[in-house]
């Protein structure tokens with residue numbers, strides 16, 4: 001019991017911020033002037049127009065526009081006021097209110113004479129007022145000339161303008177046939193509020209708060225608004241189409257984003273309305289053409305979003321699925337992702353082109369393994385490659401376990417390991433175009449005595465590789481013309497981290513590529529236009545500001561692709577890393593079918609169920625799966641997040657089961673080394689075995 005209590009204390013939660021890095025720049029003393037300038041730029045009390053030149057210019061432009069529009073607005077207000085006054089007078093002179101009241105009490109006939117008298121009286125009053133006005137006007141003109149008439153007209157028109165001014169939500173004042181609204185909202189925020197109301201994004205009595213006035217940004221107008229309390233930005237993103245309709249623009253022109261971070265909140269929306277279809281402009285060349293080499297660890301330039309912001313795609317430690325109907329730019333997108341890897345001499349490429357066209361031919365000059373064709377023999381060859389890669393991944397984990405903590409802190413490949421030729425663990429990308437061809441292949445194969453089709457086995461191998469491969473430096477890039485659930489097994493889809501959906505037939509296919517429910521969150525690639533070749537929705541792996549983004553991929557025709565492949569070959573020749581097919585060696589894959597079948601689970605009985613273990617050990621063992629044999633150290637933070645448990649209680653319970661936390665130094669994403677807490681897989685193994693043994697003997 002005593003021992004357990006100690007363990008409880010040691011299992012305190014792990015805080016990411018517990019280390020202070022004193023190598024960071026230390027605070028500097030600021031002069032009074034600097035402090036004032038800092039306060040000026042940061043204070044919310046100083047109007048933005050006094051801090052930001054572009055904003056001030058926009059304010060000035062808006063003021064000039066408002067002044068120019070003033071006479072017209074005044075005239076309209078006067079006309080509206082006149083009509084309102086006229087309506088009031090008509091009701092008065094016809095004794096409308098009295099008549100209504102009598103009608104209501106069903107005494108209209110009794111009151112008829114009174115009403116008639118009152119009507120005549122009011123007409124007489126009207127006549128008398130009109131006659132007096134004419135007489136007074138004439139006298140004034142005779143005495144003082146026309147000036148008093150002008151003064152009277154000005155006063156009356158001002159009164160009418162006040163009466164006829166637009167009031168928020170005043171009914172009956174909106175023209176039934178509205179003119180073009182496309183840009184009206186940039187000058188009159190009320191139009192924007194009306195659009196939000198029309199799109200049912202806010203209620204009739206609710207209004208928006210402009211965080212920033214409409215500003216010219218790129219080839220469009222941007223505005224940031226706060227929704228009324230309880231309304232969510234996510235709903236605006238979801239109903240973008242209704243808002244586009246209310247603003248009278250095509251939905252491809254309307255970009256809606258939630259503002260995140262310190263300057264944003266769940267109800268703050270940034271809108272950007274393009275002047276014209278942002279994807280109709282001429283295609284853009286990939287910036288990779290301007291560089292000599294690329295680092296595979298850096299995200300690859302992939303395309304531009306509607307606002308022309310560059311979108312990069314990280315590839316290492318993840319995998320990519322590209323799906324679309326034919327001729328929408330799948331192969332081009334897969335080549336773009338591959339291009340970054342080609343320009344890194346330390347990257348090994350396996351290219352399988354089941355499209356059997358010319359698109360990938362140039363890659364044969366750099367690829368370690370390359371094939372192009374869609375016959376069963378190609379499918380079987382791919383199977384051998386994958387078996388070889390599974391063996392390779394297992395070997396890498398074994399070798400990483402033997403490396404010292406400094407070189408390999410976390411059973412994960414690092415940039416240094418991937419470039420060390422003596423370790424032989426380069427980033428290895430397997431690119432399969434038209435992956436549905438091998439996945440649907442029905443050639444019978446026998447794996448460890450179990451009969452299955454080549455397609456099924458390839459599905460299992462790919463799933464294993466997508467699950468285990470990324471940490472060992474394996475990158476999967478799969479492109480498919482048929483992103484339906486039958487072709488791409490759901491187990492495989494679930495482990496492919498990044499997704500890119502070009503145009504597909506319907507929202508179901510879009511969800512299959514992008515993930516469940518993505519259409520209800522406003523991301524549906526079946527809505528992209530057929531003319532928008534190379535435009536798709538990218539859902540990158542990991543924590544990104546937006547869940548997904550519509551990207552127009554760079555255009556890389558065959559000539560550019562050839563140039564990059566040639567460059568990649570030259571780099572590999574210089575670095576001495578040209579191997580396999582590209583070097584002219586037709587090496588047959590090294591296969592250990594039995595070992596691979598064992599690890600994949602093909603032909604094996606289902607793994608021993610872990611239900612007999614107590615919680616949270618059972619969940620930990622279940623979560624880790626095969627990782628239990630592959631990894632050495634599991635950070636507590638990872639387990640806490642994956643299992644959704646409370647850290648202190650989790651530490652105590654693990655301690656009770658005999659699993660004590662340990663400390664390890666690991667490299668973070670920025671290469672900084674941190675000391676973190678976690679559990680040794682050996683300890684977890686021992687605890688599980690110990691429990692089972694105890695249970696078995698009792």
Ligand SMILES: Nc1ncnc2c1ncn2[C@@H]1O[C@H](COP(=O)(O)OP(=O)(O)OP(=O)(O)O)[C@@H](O)[C@H]1O
Nearest residue numbers: 283326327328329330331332481533534553554555
């Ligand atoms: N980013 C882009 N910008 C402009 N056009 C593009 C872009 N990407 C692809 N295209 C055009 O789309 C056409 C089809 O591209 P691609 O061959 O990649 O389609 P695919 O989806 O792979 O077709 P398939 O299913 O037949 O293999 C290309 O010929 C190219 O002209």
